[in-house]
Amino acid sequence: MSRTDTTRRGGRQGGRAGIRDVAAAAGVSITTVSDALNGKGRLPDATRRHVREVAERLGYRPSAAARTLRTGKSGLIGLTVTTYGDEPFTFTEFAYFAEMARAATSAALARGYALVILPATSQHDVWSNVALDGTVVVDPSDHDPVVTELVRQGLPVVSDGRPAGTLPVTAWVDNDHEAAVLDLLDHMAEAGARRIGLLTGTTTDTYTRLSTSAYLRWCERVGQDPVYEAYPAHDPCAGAVAADRLLARPDRPDAVYGLFDPNGTDLLAAARRYGLRVPEDLLLVCCSESTVYAATEPPITTLSLKPRRIGTAVVQLLIDAIEGVAADGPLERVIPTELIVRTSSQRRPPRRTVSAPRSPSSDRP
């Protein structure tokens, strides 16, 4: 009946049925099939149901590539992670990144998008082989070539971590790292710390930079000499060595804040080697999302950056930008941090609890 010759493919070629096959089987035109399946056009419910039934029977799945080509929307969001070293990107903040990626994936899926993991290296081969609607960039560096390339293509880019310099991102989400560090140092000072040390990184990313400068400013304000060790945070061994070095100094601190996730166990192990009791001789806080610090001996106070809230916020902002939703708020969103106070930062343990040692993660975004 229709002039379109289906004889060429004879129903199906590569094993999959196309929209033409559905149209032929249902006795309608291609347009009607498309409209019926996408809920558009003006069709009576009878036709709509009939077409859907035939499509289901044939196992019809629309070609994502063709749809993307036609509509210009792929439903894919890039998740860019910075690569340290050469081949495998190491997430220094392992638990942080995993939680953040998990929340971002969830939020994207809830709105019909999927996440594609991509490296921050400007490998054109990979980047140009995937059609993206937008990209999430984690902790972009100054003048990131990937970001500038993406915005040049007109793609929205939302970053986790405020962009350094004049990086032209669409929006960003971040914690107030400086306020968090200042607050945390005050907390340790209130608990009796006289000289607070810092375990920091040698990298120049925003998180490390802001946290370190906040520490230095705090030291200046209270009149304490800074006591810190910096190490390449992507090296899993260097952290333990740096922790040991920090406690071996002649001007040994009586309290330490560690910027990275493994610092807590490393500092605890180093303290044991030097016979220091926690928290009696040494107060300990580290920035971590890991739940193991609730069950260590003693439990260690941690600063949570709320990666789940960050991940969802980043994706929401990005999809809003993709779909052209008027951003009903500022394009910068600051997520509050949370200091989870445990025994390691209190000179007098507040209360003996016999409840389950690990608290349920209660920050549902």
Place this chain on the structure above:
Amino acid sequence: MSRTDTTRRGGRQGGRAGIRDVAAAAGVSITTVSDALNGKGRLPDATRRHVREVAERLGYRPSAAARTLRTGKSGLIGLTVTTYGDEPFTFTEFAYFAEMARAATSAALARGYALVILPATSQHDVWSNVALDGTVVVDPSDHDPVVTELVRQGLPVVSDGRPAGTLPVTAWVDNDHEAAVLDLLDHMAEAGARRIGLLTGTTTDTYTRLSTSAYLRWCERVGQDPVYEAYPAHDPCAGAVAADRLLARPDRPDAVYGLFDPNGTDLLAAARRYGLRVPEDLLLVCCSESTVYAATEPPITTLSLKPRRIGTAVVQLLIDAIEGVAADGPLERVIPTELIVRTSSQRRPPRRTVSAPRSPSSDRP
């Protein structure tokens, strides 16, 4: 010169230059541009260079959607994770999954592919909106609807974890969980364990099932009554409760193996509550990829499933299947596990070491 009218789009429309614009600017045909950029056809180097230069100048990026539509290859690999509960998929083996995904991403990128994170729920909306060349399925359940749907579409599917029942996967990679558990229990018995307990899960996935049955068989072989507690592994609190319950039993074990990552710290905390010394009163082993167990007090023996090797192997097998490379080996690959023996499973600590407490991860794939 060419009959193709570029006047319609006038160079560029959506901001991006197409292959037509490059052809017009270079004074050649579309075919020549395509051949020059893809290294095909028979073109003199002069033309090839010229076309590439013009393309570079115009900032030309080929449309991934059009290429996918034409070639049928998208360069995208799905990474399917099982979803527990409702919305966010929790990775019980958090570190395991993160490491495995990291290695898989790396291996895929090295061969020009990117990974798309997808949920195991058969949400047709998401799955049909992305063009995949193949899929990695982590720990598929019996008669997984997603897997059967995928193979019905003719897509290669490689699973992490041997498929249960008659699940028709293209290939799979797994550890020999039964051998690992038997080996590990022998190790504890040699260290002096008289009654070994097990902390296991209530889920029916292959890992839990095989490990538990191996434990039961071992108990039968050596004539010990099984002592185990099972809990829903996706609940972060239930593990601590189950660990406590296991050590509160009247037939309290003098050695425990925990199947899941957090079991180590949970068991350690429970042991402290009951005044049990590790390893003098209680031997401890758990399955984990986390490096924190090297720095706990005492360091805890862990069973590593080598997620990095598994992740790379899975991706290699999948891409081989996608590209039609003749599988030069069996389509089942068994990755050996590694028992990292530390203080918690040795009645007599072997040697006092003062080196850095965390060992460098030495399993480069």
Place this chain on the structure above:
DNA sequence: TGATCATGCAGAAACGTGCCTGCCAAGTGG
């Protein structure tokens, strides 16, 4: 009763590539 309009659907033009076919010129052996 003829003009207007909503309804139900079909035709066909894109979207931007890849690649098959084919034309023209220059060299080449018989």
Place this chain on the structure above:
DNA sequence: CCACTTGGCAGGCACGTTTCTGCATGATCA
């Protein structure tokens, strides 16, 4: 001198959708 190969490139079809346009048909209304 001619058939024949070979290099160098252009035309045009196809991939499978979405969607704009438009043609019928019956209903409504002045």
